[in-house]
Amino acid sequence: MSRLRAFLDASPVAAVALSLMREATGRAEPLAPIMPARPAALRRGERVGFWSLCGGVGSSTVAALVAHRSAAGGEAPLLADLDRWAPSLALRAGLSAATIADALLQPGRERELVSRWSAVAFLPGAPSLNHGFDALRLVAVIDACAAGRAAVLDLGAGADALDPALLASLGRLCLVTGTRAGQLQAAFCAVPLLRTAPCAVGLVVVGAEGDDAARIADRIGVPLLAAIPTDPYLADDSFAARAPTLRAVDTLLRALA
Ligand SMILES: Nc1ncnc2c1ncn2[C@@H]1O[C@H](COP(=O)(O)OP(=O)(O)OP(=O)(O)O)[C@@H](O)[C@H]1O
Ligand SMILES: [Mg+2]
Incomplete structure (x- = not known):
């Protein structure tokens, strides 16, 4: 072709x-090409986390899009929902299956509990993760389930999601922000929390075009990885995206490579 x-x-x-x-x-x-080009894929063993200080900015959506696009470009990664307050990816996937909390309870059987969301290996989240949160055990479960593949982690929102042991397992943490005043304020407030992060940190702006996103990244002082445009399909809560959105996710994947 x-x-x-x-x-x-x-x-x-x-x-x-x-x-x-x-x-x-x-x-x-x-x-611009109507059909998106073949997407880039995350490197084998790569581990990327998506996080925001305030909720509702599109963090889980970007994590899921990255996992699915990466699967289309190469080996399917593991997508794990580590949001310990309001895990939403299983709902998005229309799946009711074993969760990461189940995997924690069944050492040695973790890999059997991984589900599929299309091509992506998927470990749904559980609100019960919140009780007695043990980041080192979580990292061990993710290691076992990923089995050498790349892993995409939805870390959820809020300061307490930034567990040092979890962050230390990441190659990159993506700070996700929307463009509303309160969301941008939260992104500014997140920066001091990320200063001591033991992994590289980059910014993903949802609902902005490239120029505006570059200005936002400049003001926040975090390198811009990608700008994800507003997408009417995603806004409608269907897990489908327009070609410009997929191209933006490809840009993000290339930035993560
Ligand atoms: N690019 C986009 N364009 C339009 N709507 C979007 C886009 N990305 C996400 N959304 C919508 O924004 C809402 C919030 O998205 P999402 O659940 O991914 O955010 P979140 O930051 O993970 O929030 P939460 O705090 O609930 O975990 C959802 O209804 C989703 O469909
Ligand atoms: Mg979320």
Whole structure:
């Protein structure tokens, strides 16, 4: 496909198509590809966490999109919901299955308890995780379930989700923010909490285009990984996304590579 595309791009057909497009749309720049290119995949063994100080910014959604897109680009990662107050990914997946709390109770059987959400290996969360939270045991469960694959962790929201042992197991922590005043305020307030994080930290802005997201990252002082646009399908709570959203997730995956 890419060889055919390269051939067509180099042929006079491309120049004719471009001038027809300019005439019809008045736009000088080439149209973005309608079909997203093959996504990048997380490296084997890579571990990425998604977190926000305040809830409702789109953190779980971005974590799930990253896991699914990465699965489409290579080996499917493990997606684990570690939100110990309001785990929501199983609801999003339409799944009722064994949870990470079950895996903690059955040492040696963790891998049998992993479910599938399409191609992604998925470990749903449990509110009971909140009682006697033991980060080292959680990391051991995730190690066992990931079995060398990449892992995407939804850490939930709030300061107490930033457990040092959990953070130490990550290659990257993605601070996720929305663009509403309260959400941006929370992102600013999150920065001091992340200063001593033992892993690299990057920013994902949901509901913004690239330029605005770059300005937000600049002001917050955390490197921008990606800007995820507002997506009417995601806003409607269906787990489907438009092509520009998938391209933004691909940008995020490349930034995480
Ligand atoms: N890119 C987007 N465009 C539009 N709506 C979105 C987008 N991403 C997420 N949403 C919607 O925003 C809401 C919150 O998303 P999500 O549950 O991922 O946030 P969260 O930060 O994990 O929140 P919580 O604190 O509940 O864990 C959901 O209804 C979701 O469908
Ligand atoms: Mg969430």
